[in-house]
Amino acid sequence: MIKIDFEKMGGLIPAVIQDYENGEVLMVAFMDQKTLDLTLRDGKTWFFSRTRNKYWMKGEESGNTQDVVEVLTDCDADTVVIKVKQNGPAACHTGNRSCFYVKWEDGQWVEHSNPLFDPNEVYKK
Numbered sequence: 001m002i003k004i005d006f007e008k009m010g011g012l013i014p015a016v017i018q019d020y021e022n023g024e025v026l027m028v029a030f031m032d033q034k035t036l037d038l039t040l041r042d043g044k045t046w047f048f049s050r051t052r053n054k055y056w057m058k059g060e061e062s063g064n065t066q067d068v069v070e071v072l073t074d075c076d077a078d079t080v081v082i083k084v085k086q087n088g089p090a091a092c093h094t095g096n097r098s099c100f101y102v103k104w105e106d107g108q109w110v111e112h113s114n115p116l117f118d119p120n121e122v123y124k125k
Contacts, residue, residue, distance in 0.1 A: 005078045006033055012048060013078055017058075017091065020069040020083035026091035027099040029058075031080065043068045045082060062122045064088030089116035093123070 006013055012030040019026055031039070035046040035055055045058040045066040059065030066084035073080050092099040095115030102109050 002073065002077050004033075004036065004073060004080070005076065008078050012050070013080060015045075015047065016079070016081045017045060017066065018081060018083050019086055021085075024098055025100055026066075026084070026086060026097070036080070039068060039082065040071065045084060058091075059088065062088065062090075062093070062117070064090055066091070093119060095119050095122070 004013060011032050013032075013036070015029050015031045015036075016025060017027045017029065018024065029045075029047040030050060031046070032048045035048050038044075038046040038055075038057075042057075045068060047056055047058065048054075049056055057065070065087045066082075067087060068082055068084055070083040071080055072083075086097075090097050092101070094101075094113070095117040096113050097116060101113045102111050104110075
């Protein structure tokens with residue numbers, strides 16, 4: 001039986017979140033045993049924030065939740081890929097569809113962004 005290895009990274013594993021329809025990588029976050037269990041049980045993505053030191057469900061503030069379609073682990077059982085249906089226009093807290101909108105071009109990082117919502121309005125911080 002395969003058991004996810006949370007010990008390699010001090011209790012956390014990377015979670016790569018992909019759009020289940022087109023394979024676009026929407027975001028990467030971290031999970032511990034509790035958030036993986038919540039994700040598998042609830043069918044919504046849950047993560048552990050290293051900067052805020054707290055649990056959070058994707059979309060709890062913005063409404064841009066993610067419905068889990070499929071969960072995979074790698075051969076070392078220390079990373080997961082979660083294929084989701086993205087509810088709402090954007091997965092990124094910046095308002096962009098994906099967190100991966102910055103591309104290396106001609107020796108520099110260039111933003112290719114088209115925010116779908118204003119984060120200042122959504123998060124009111």
